[in-house]
Amino acid sequence: MTLLKLDVLAVRNIHSASISPSPAINLITGANASGKSSLLEAIFILGRSRSFRTTHTKQAISFDQSQLTVSAQNRQHSGSISTLGIQIDNKQCHIRIDQEDRQKADLAYALPVQLIHPKSYRLLDSGPQIRREFLDWGIFNQHKNFLPCWRKFNKALQQRNALLKTRQLKQIPAWDKEFLEYGQVINDFRVAYVASLQPVFLDMARQFLNKDDVELRFLAGWDDRQALDTILKSDLDRDMRYGFTNSGPHRADFQTYQDKRLAKDYLSRGQQKLLVLALMLAQVTLLNQESPYSCCILIDDLASELDAENRAKLIKYLVGLSCQVFISSTDVADFGDLSAIENYKWFHVEHGDVKQL
Numbered sequence: 256m257t258l259l260k261l262d263v264l265a266v267r268n269i270h271s272a273s274i275s276p277s278p279a280i281n282l283i284t285g286a287n288a289s290g291k292s293s294l295l296e297a298i299f300i301l302g303r304s305r306s307f308r309t310t311h312t313k314q315a316i317s318f319d320q321s322q323l324t325v326s327a328q329n330r331q332h333s334g335s336i337s338t339l340g341i342q343i344d345n346k347q348c349h350i351r352i353d354q355e356d357r358q359k360a361d362l363a364y365a366l367p368v369q370l371i372h373p374k375s376y377r378l379l380d381s382g383p384q385i386r387r388e389f390l391d392w393g394i395f396n397q398h399k400n401f402l403p404c405w406r407k408f409n410k411a412l413q414q415r416n417a418l419l420k421t422r423q424l425k426q427i428p429a430w431d432k433e434f435l436e437y438g439q440v441i442n443d444f445r446v447a448y449v450a451s452l453q454p455v456f457l458d459m460a461r462q463f464l465n466k467d468d469v470e471l472r473f474l475a476g477w478d479d480r481q482a483l484d485t486i487l488k489s490d491l492d493r494d495m496r497y498g499f500t501n502s503g504p505h506r507a508d509f510q511t512y513q514d515k516r517l518a519k520d521y522l523s524r525g526q527q528k529l530l531v532l533a534l535m536l537a538q539v540t541l542l543n544q545e546s547p548y549s550c551c552i553l554i555d556d557l558a559s560e561l562d563a564e565n566r567a568k569l570i571k572y573l574v575g576l577s578c579q580v581f582i583s584s585t586d587v588a589d590f591g592d593l594s595a596i597e598n599y600k601w602f603h604v605e606h607g608d609v610k611q612l
């Protein structure tokens with residue numbers, strides 16, 4: 256996919272902006288509080304139907320407006336051009352693709368967005384949900400049949416938990432069947448995904464961290480030396496006490512090791528940022544290996560993420576990646592030698608006003 260034209264209405268301090276981005280690298284500059292992150296946030300909202308800066312996306316609506324709108328003309332892999340749009344007000348979210356009402360998942364398939372921002376290092380040290388979402392985003396974009404299985408699994412999990420809470424034990428085996436069937440499928444997808452991500456991650460870590468001993472270790476969400484159905488049976492008393500299912504793919508996680516030590520406990524904050532960068536680039540590189548231009552990369556506040564050497568390395572890598580990229584920074588010098596960046600466009604933001612230079 257490539258965004259050919261992007262229109263933003265009432266996203267934070269951007270009242271109205273319309274740009275025709277480069278299919279390759281887009282540089283976004285502007286002073287602090289000019290609206291650079293808001294522009295990236297608008298693209299993220301178009302791909303993920305939510306903000307990356309707040310759990311309440313309606314907070315991104317401009318103070319004096321009642322709704323925000325982001326729309327774009329998007330060139331698909333096939334070459335055909337579709338119109339994507341999302342409108343969010345205080346209560347609802349409306350999604351349209353080619354003038355038809357659609358679901359969030361349709362938008363996510365149409366515009367896969369990967370974001371690297373100053374808080375990305377949390378991927379290593381916050382709770383497991385963010386890491387499950389990271390894995391699942393990669394799988395979702397590579398395997399169309401992942402989402403229906405994931406939905407069926409979650410439905411079974413919710414029903415099972417509701418029965419545990421209300422102690423309706425007789426009905427639990429009926430939901431266990433679905434839980435186990437789709438749970439196994441999800442686990443198989445994740446195991447295969449981590450295995451395919453590992454070599455690409457290693458390659459990225461060599462480039463950005465100068466380390467050649469990084470490793471991803473997947474944790475299924477239960478002691479996988481035993482079958483999940485055995486665990487479900489042996490956990491039943493505990494599940495009833497807690498009123499939820501303690502073991503299963505909904506508790507999956509992965510950990511990142513460097514030299515056989517947990518990265519989050521031993522690497523410096525700067526190294527952790529580089530490791531997360533390596534992980535995220537590995538994910539988009541893997542996606543791009545199947546077909547080029549398969550996702551849009553947003554990098555917010557480049558300079559806060561990386562030193563000059565790594566900024567130059569990253570830009571060089573992105574130039575060769577065949578992906579549409581949007582990178583923000585306060586100072587154009589942070590992007591290094593512009594003559595080395597082919598086919599770039601430069602947008603400058605001032606008080607929410609976006610202009611191409």
Ligand SMILES: Nc1ncnc2c1ncn2[C@@H]1O[C@H](COP(=O)(O)OP(=O)(O)OP(=O)(O)O)[C@@H](O)[C@H]1O
Pocket residue numbers: 266267268269285286287288289290291292293294314315316317318319556585
């Ligand atoms: N809902 C909103 N409506 C209008 N303005 C908002 C809203 N939410 C935040 N703002 C303001 O929008 C402005 C732009 O914020 P943004 O984070 O996009 O700037 P930025 O250029 O990325 O800044 P920095 O370089 O400091 O990170 C800020 O002044 C912010 O206070």
